[in-house]
Amino acid sequence: MMVIDRRKALLFGSATALRLLLFFAFPSLPDLLTGRVEISTPVTSFKRLQEGLFLYTHNVSPYDGGVFHQAPLLLSLFALIPSSLFSPLTSLLYIALDLLCTNALIQIAESREAGSSRLFTSPRKELKWDSIAIGAAYLFNPFTIATCIGRPISVFTNCAILHAIAKAVSGKPMSSILALGLASYLSLYPILLLPPLILLCYDRQARDKKETPPISTFAIKYTSLFFATKVWFLYISNILTGGSWEFISSTYSVQLLLPDLTPNMGLWWYFFIEIFDSFREFFLGIFWLHLGGYVGGLCIRIRRQPLFIITTLLGIFAIFKPYPSLSDTSLYFAMLPLYRHLFPLMRYTFFALATILYATLLGPAFYYLWIYAGSGNANFFYAITLVWSLGLSEIVADSLFAVLRDEWEVERPEMKGKDVRQI
């Protein structure tokens, strides 16, 4: 029999109660949040999912109209929900997803991977938060709650990513890679997490077992597994959509080529609205290269802490991916508390958080001025997305500084507590 931790039960219970209250006591809230550009992007919007579902259940290809950009598996999942109970059951589904995410997060926290990996043990590792507190920080983060109520499908992706990490740190590379396969099947970008995830799996396995295969064979094995998973998912989708490959172009190429320029919190839409068409391909390449470029650099520089590579990459995705939303930020903020021991080394947390809070308030205000009041324009909102991204990148850069500093102090204990200086 499973022993249920009382504190965990309390946490899950209160988080569920809060979400149920928001869902059912304020019936207009889910619709309001679903329509917010900060939460729903063209590739994750719940409204578009409903539209696709309607077409799908009426035997029209949802990928025909250019509105629906989500994976076919989701369609068959949501098609299982009886339409008379659609809205309460989806609410419960999203609450359950949040709890699953938290469960995975608690596993990650309990593995202590953040404080000491195979190759590196932080001198500050005793400074940490309890796993329940980390779970609570995720479940009661207003961004997470807003995401849950707004029901974008990115919650599925987040859940898959968190499970991939949780499986990796508990020494189950196979399930971890399967989960990542699902995540990257649902939305393309998690494919970039594959290298650090393989590193993480390898480190965990090498630590637990005496003899380990060389990393190259390990990497080849799991990379092939990853792609096999992807192909398998695609094949199933092909069957589900009646033997058509149409879905590939309206799901993955939308994420790659950015045809839908609906405003969001990211940096891409405005740039690609303004740009001359002849440069479009070039800059698409540049933007993707920029996003992908971090993977290699981080894997080399912080090789000793693969979990931190993943955390930082999640932060970078939340800033630089094509259609970012609040749910990406909430995922990054879910992982950050694992690095409690780095907080004393971070220098600009207050300013970064104040910037983010400012942007959180000003963003909706400027969007309102632009879209509803008509007294502002697109530049207002874009300026705020820049500020938002600035705040997030401050945190990413500052945490990177902190982790490098932490590693450096192990190498040079005499420099502990002294200022670093640029030479």
Place this chain on the structure above:
Amino acid sequence: MALISPTVLALRRDPRLLKLPPYLSALLILVGVVWLCLLPLNEYSRHTYISENALLPGQVHTYFGGSEQNVFNAYKYEVKELAGKPQDEISNKLGEIFKSAGLRSARQKYEYQAAGFTYTGENVYAILHAPRGDATEAIVLVAAWTNMDGELNQNGVALILELARYFKRWSLWSKDIIILITADSRAGPQAWVDAYHDEHIFPSVAPLPIKSGALQGVVVVDNALDHHFESIHIVYDGINGQLPNLDLFNTAVSVASGQLGMRVALQRMWKHDDSYRERLQTMLRGMVRQGFGHSSGPHSSFIPYHVDAITLQAVGEGGQDDMAMGRCIESIFRSLNNLLEHFHQSFFFYLLMQADRFVSIGTYLPSAMLVAVNFTIMAIALWIRSGRPPAPKLATTMPEKSSKPEVDVIQNDGMTAIVPKETITILERQMFVPVSLVVSLHFLGVISLFIFNNSAFETLPYYFLLFTMVNLVLPTALATFIHHQASLTPQQYLLFHSFSLLLLGMFLATLATLNFSLSLFVGLLSAPLSFIGNPFSGSVEPKDVFPSQLRKTASTIALQLVSPPVVVSAVCYFWGINIGEMLAEAAFGWKVNGLWTQVIVWCVWWPAWLAGSVLVSPAL
């Protein structure tokens, strides 16, 4: 980077820098106020001008007059006859008149409930289909049956009935013209414009049976005088301080004063002699109205839908007759008819200080922003201060070697400095208690918001009285509670203050972009919050952080003087308004017009004030 960073690093540790923020904050508030007072000067304000060239105001000859006068008198007689009759009879008669003019008319019933009152009525409107248009755009001519003061708008209604008949004869309209007669000045227009955009509350507000295209502009006529008028009073404030495009206002001014030679007044400044004083007074009156954000006429309800609207009100006793008002509206409508695009050229954010002088957002926004920034600066200063370790205990009588403060040798590009260790080490901050306190105080405001928006008129004054009483003791009670539950450490005390100010600064900066005046007023009223505690001390010793008893008492009294209920009562006393009526008005605005000034009062201002008061209240 390499060049600046040592300087910046050295500056960062300069103890003088940490002493600076309170002075800087005070300076910012001062500059903000002075800035505002400079705005009416010629150097800072600008002459109004028409941005949208398509409008061509006053360029057409107006033909309204002559025999129209007789028809107008007949309509006026009809309207007078209808006064006091049941709504159904009025609507029937108005419908008949529209029909006789050859227009399709329709009606809309509505019913609102707010503060225990029921507001019912029926709007009657007719649509004149544009001979040269395709029904995609419309302009609206409105007259409310009773004006804002509750008087019968006899001339206004008769005039628009006559104008409907007159406009019908012209073949030059390229936009549909909607002639709307609302039953009152606040609920009726709101019901109509809500229903026009399918945003109405069904079934208490009926949908509109016939509609036209997108609304491009609205002109409201208000003339309840039974004699000739002297000047035209233009009312332009929308709900929540939103304003119509300045071009519409300019068009009306240019037509009335330029073409027809009428005097134009605004913000109830009947005698404007263009002095600094009068300009400042006009501007401040405009700001007060904007700050309250309530409906100031039938036009107010249109503005949140991004439909630019103004009210033309006839005031004073003079030589202008109703035909002149008619010509004025005819000319404005000819200009609106010329519009090629929705109003967008000119300013949406402006302060008017005279019919032909204004300041735009770029010039005035800094004053509210400076006031908002002062809170942020103090928040940052308190945050930095909260991270400093307490000074080592120095034995003052017997200096010993061991009690020497620890020092660090810092080298920056060849420069060496010896700095006491305490100034560079940063303590871990215990943030949970302060954050929860600030967040829960802000949620506490929701209770008052709910009570004041959902109570009946008779009980509102009592609730207010009760609230004022509770508010007197609440800070002490909360301080006592916190003292017994989790006595705040100096650091938590500073952080609590810091987060509260940070949030206030953030809210006000955001608000300044939506409703400048409200943000400025709340900012100025909350300014004392920056300076409570011991702002001028940089130390984190308990004796320096926690204010002394004397100081606590003085600050508590000072804060109670600027507490929200006291300020509200003072405002009501000053303008001679009954508190109950004002609260009922606010509840009406919340329920009907979508007014959110209350949210700012209860969920931004009051929590910030309460946090400050808790900090300085003596715990029992």
